[in-house]
Amino acid sequence: MTRCVECKGAELRQVREPFKDAIPLTSGSDLDFLFDDVPQTLCGTCGERYIDDATLGRLEEQEARALVEGGIRDGAVFKFLRKIAGLKATELADLLGVTAVTVSHWENGHSQPDLADWATLGLLVEDYFAGRTTTLGRLRGLARTRAPKRKIHLSLKAANG
Ligand SMILES: [Zn+2]
Numbered sequence: 001m002t003r004c005v006e007c008k009g010a011e012l013r014q015v016r017e018p019f020k021d022a023i024p025l026t027s028g029s030d031l032d033f034l035f036d037d038v039p040q041t042l043c044g045t046c047g048e049r050y051i052d053d054a055t056l057g058r059l060e061e062q063e064a065r066a067l068v069e070g071g072i073r074d075g076a077v078f079k080f081l082r083k084i085a086g087l088k089a090t091e092l093a094d095l096l097g098v099t100a101v102t103v104s105h106w107e108n109g110h111s112q113p114d115l116a117d118w119a120t121l122g123l124l125v126e127d128y129f130a131g132r133t134t135t136l137g138r139l140r141g142l143a144r145t146r147a148p149k150r151k152i153h154l155s156l157k158a159a160n161g
Pocket residue numbers: 004005006007008009043044045046047048
């Protein structure tokens with residue numbers, strides 16, 4: 001970027017400064033995230049700030065971790081975390097055994113997901129950051145299974161390595 005997108009000014013400089021991001025909650029208030037030190041491009045003419053996609057991705061990851069660890073529940077947070085986990089509403093609905101309309105109601109704040117649904121979404125987000133598909137695989141397995149198996153072979157040797 002050589003010119004400001006907002007004012008076309010050319011007085012751009014790289015800075016590391018505090019940055020505030022926010023998620024508008026379904027309750028009407030904002031949930032603010034305050035970062036103390038974020039690399040950004042600052043326009044000296046209009047004051048507009050620009051953050052590159054890679055940095056933005058890192059900010060969103062930090063936000064998602066804080067939301068999951070803090071157990072913060074709101075429809076907008078649910079939607080944010082679902083997107084972070086890379087899931088469409090219809091995909092998450094299938095995994096949780098609900099309809100896409102139900103997920104839409106959760107995300108609009110018209111109804112509340114169960115605590116177990118929040119916990120599952122948190123696991124999906126953590127798996128995504130860790131590059132795992134453990135929870136995804138289990139949910140897909142549960143969705144597939146219709147009748148219980150008659151025999152499950154186990155070995156203590158295998159468990160001991
Ligand atoms: Zn500008």
